[in-house]
Amino acid sequence: MKVLVIGSGGREHALVWKISQSPEVKKIYCAPGNGGIGEIAELVPVGAEQIERLADFAERENVDLTVVGPELPLTLGIVDLFRERGLKIFGPDREAAKLEGSKVFAKELLEECDVPTASFAIFAEAAPAKRYLFAQPVPCVIKAEGLAAGKGVQICATRQEAERAIDDILVDKVFGAAGERVVIEEFLRGEELSFMAITDGDHILPLASSQDHKRVFDGDRGPNTGGMGAYSPAPVLTPALHQRVLREILEPVLQGLNKRGIRYSGVLYAGLMITDEGPKVLEFNARFGDPECQPLMMRLKSDLVALFQATIEGKLDRAQVEWKEEYSVCVVLCANGYPGPYEKGKEIRGLERLKDWERGYVFHAGTSKSQGRFLTSGGRVLGVTALGRDVEQAVREVYRGVAQIHWEGMHYRKDIAYRAMIRDGA
Ligand code: AMP
Ligand code: GLY
Numbered sequence: 001m002k003v004l005v006i007g008s009g010g011r012e013h014a015l016v017w018k019i020s021q022s023p024e025v026k027k028i029y030c031a032p033g034n035g036g037i038g039e040i041a042e043l044v045p046v047g048a049e050q051i052e053r054l055a056d057f058a059e060r061e062n063v064d065l066t067v068v069g070p071e072l073p074l075t076l077g078i079v080d081l082f083r084e085r086g087l088k089i090f091g092p093d094r095e096a097a098k099l100e101g102s103k104v105f106a107k108e109l110l111e112e113c114d115v116p117t118a119s120f121a122i123f124a125e126a127a128p129a130k131r132y133l134f135a136q137p138v139p140c141v142i143k144a145e146g147l148a149a150g151k152g153v154q155i156c157a158t159r160q161e162a163e164r165a166i167d168d169i170l171v172d173k174v175f176g177a178a179g180e181r182v183v184i185e186e187f188l189r190g191e192e193l194s195f196m197a198i199t200d201g202d203h204i205l206p207l208a209s210s211q212d213h214k215r216v217f218d219g220d221r222g223p224n225t226g227g228m229g230a231y232s233p234a235p236v237l238t239p240a241l242h243q244r245v246l247r248e249i250l251e252p253v254l255q256g257l258n259k260r261g262i263r264y265s266g267v268l269y270a271g272l273m274i275t276d277e278g279p280k281v282l283e284f285n286a287r288f289g290d291p292e293c294q295p296l297m298m299r300l301k302s303d304l305v306a307l308f309q310a311t312i313e314g315k316l317d318r319a320q321v322e323w324k325e326e327y328s329v330c331v332v333l334c335a336n337g338y339p340g341p342y343e344k345g346k347e348i349r350g351l352e353r354l355k356d357w358e359r360g361y362v363f364h365a366g367t368s369k370s371q372g373r374f375l376t377s378g379g380r381v382l383g384v385t386a387l388g389r390d391v392e393q394a395v396r397e398v399y400r401g402v403a404q405i406h407w408e409g410m411h412y413r414k415d416i417a418y419r420a421m422i423r424d425g426a
Contacts, residue, residue: 002027003305004058005041006048006078007069008034010332010365010383011290014297015067015304016041017361022305029063035374036364036382051078058087065090067308071147074266074286075101090308092266092286096257099264100286103152103183104145110281113256115249117281118186118273126170129182133162141185144169146178150226155187188282190275191236191419194292195245198307201263203316204250205307208299208323209237210292211419216339218415225339226380229416231329231391232295235423236274245272245279253284265311294363294385295328327394330385331402331416335366336409338379346407348374348381353404360386360401376407391420 001024005016013036016028020040030037031044031054046053049072058066066082068074068091077094091097098105110117118141123129133140142165144152152175156162162184169179192214196207210232216222237245249270257264269285288296297304301322310319335342344366351374354362363385366378384401388394395417402412 001025001064001305002029002062004029004031004044004054004061004063004066005069006031006054006066006073008032008037008048009069009290010330010363010380011288011293012069013037013363013365014294014383014385015069015288017363018297018300018304019067022303024305029057029061031057034364034377035367035369036362038369048073049076051076051081054078055081055085055087058082059085064088065305065308067091069287069290071097071100071285071287075147088312090266090312092264095262096264096266097286099257099268099284101147102145103143103283104181106284107183109253109256109260113252115252115281116278118188120183120185122181122183124170124181126166129166129170129184130163132184133159133166136184136186138162139187141187142166142169143183143185144175144179145181145183146175148175148178150224151175152178153224188273188275188280190273192282193234193236193272193274193279194230194269194289195237195250195272196267196269196289196292196296197250198266198311198316199250199254199268200265200311200314200316201254201258202314204246204254205316205319205321206242206246207321208232208296209234209242210289210296211236212289212292213413213416216334216411216413218413223339225334227289227291227332228334228413229329229331230289230291230295231327231394231417231420232292232299233327235420241274241279245270249279249281291330291332291383294330294383298328298361298385298387299324299326324387326387326389327391327420328385328387329391329394329398329417330363330383331398331412332365332380333382333384333402333405333410333412334380335376335378336411338411342379343409344375344377346376346409348376348405348407350405354401357401359388359397360384362401362405381407381410391417395421
């Protein structure tokens with residue numbers, strides 16, 4: 001069969017890598033892909049948001065299955081469009097993807113279903129938002145309603161800061177239409193956890209647990225990023241907590257969506273805070289996490305394509321998912337300056353030393369290939385990912401890989417998975 005993967009990040013490289021191991025797959029396309037993906041798939045020069053052109057391509061090339069990596073095409077309705085044209089596609093439709101695309105939609109659904117989440121209020125005007133703020137404790141969290149490329153959430157230490165964040169969103173419209181409304185949220189304390197499941201709308205198949213590191217510097221300091229590293233499994237998720245997340249969060253949310261006539265099919269990713277009172281929802285994503293997907297794919301034993309097909313056919317109850325009983329750790333190497341303005345076009349050296357790496361793989365994110373050389377072309381450039389018997393060994397192995405790679409200005413965190421190491425007593 002022929003598979004098309006949409007997107008251009010480390011997550012999509014991991015998906016393409018895993019899909020390429022499926023016995024049924026004869027050909028993989030990736031639109032638009034990146035330098036590393038081009039080594040194992042045919043790149044299609046169409047952007048992830050050009051959904052009409054992607055559907056034209058899938059039709060013309062008789063693609064049997066399309067897999068959507070990022071959220072933007074989902075919220076633009078790529079799944080609805082492909083289905084209308086009789087094309088098979090994995091991911092939630094436009095209505096279902098609102099769970100990620102609109103924080104107002106998500107919070108209202110959570111409230112309706114009685115799912116634990118930070119207390120909140122929603123405003124379209126700055127004046128009442130600031131009045132509400134006056135009675136709230138700080139820190140508090142100010143969120144733009146829509147997709148803002150990961151920059152729409154501000155944790156504000158003072159009321160002044162929060163007022164500025166409200167003005168940015170509602171008055172100065174720094175996020176454009178994504179800032180029609182703001183959500184003002186209670187600040188939650190605890191440990192964060194990424195809980196991902198595949199669902200066909202009726203059945204939930206939880207994936208292995210994972211955790212990512214959002215801040216750019218060691219010790220979880222500095223600004224938030226898309227993710228500087230990730231690991232799986234996450235020891236914070238005990239079997240008892242796993243059951244609670246299913247019963248108290250995922251099941252009621254799916255039921256709530258079904259009640260609204262929305263059938264959610266695809267990856268449902270709950271960003272959780274494990275508080276003293278139990279797990280609470282920070283946000284939902286309608287896709288695999290990036291970089292969490294990289295360690296997950298490395299641990300996945302089952303055929304990913306079979307899982308996608310079972311989801312599309314609504315037969316997820318018959319599917320099984322098996323994982324390697326090992327740890328996997330991914331360290332993101334990023335460009336100098338990221339998440340602010342950063343340099344591009346630097347030559348990446350040392351990749352050839354990891355070509356036959358037995359216990360790891362280098363997933364590309366912001367890279368391009370030119371005259372046989374890999375160049376940096378994005379903020380997050382590579383996701384070096386490795387396996388180990390325990391977390392300590394996986395960490396040692398992954399940093400052994402990282403040490404082989406170099407470009408001018410390369411930055412990475414040296415403490416990925418430290419929380420798991422502490423829990424492991426390592
Ligand atoms: P979001 O895009 O909503 O996940 O927010 C991005 C990041 O901001 C999360 O991963 C958390 O680290 C942080 N965050 C969001 N909401 C809250 C909250 N209510 N309390 C504490 N931290 C939060
Ligand atoms: N790593 C967080 C995300 O994918 O949203």
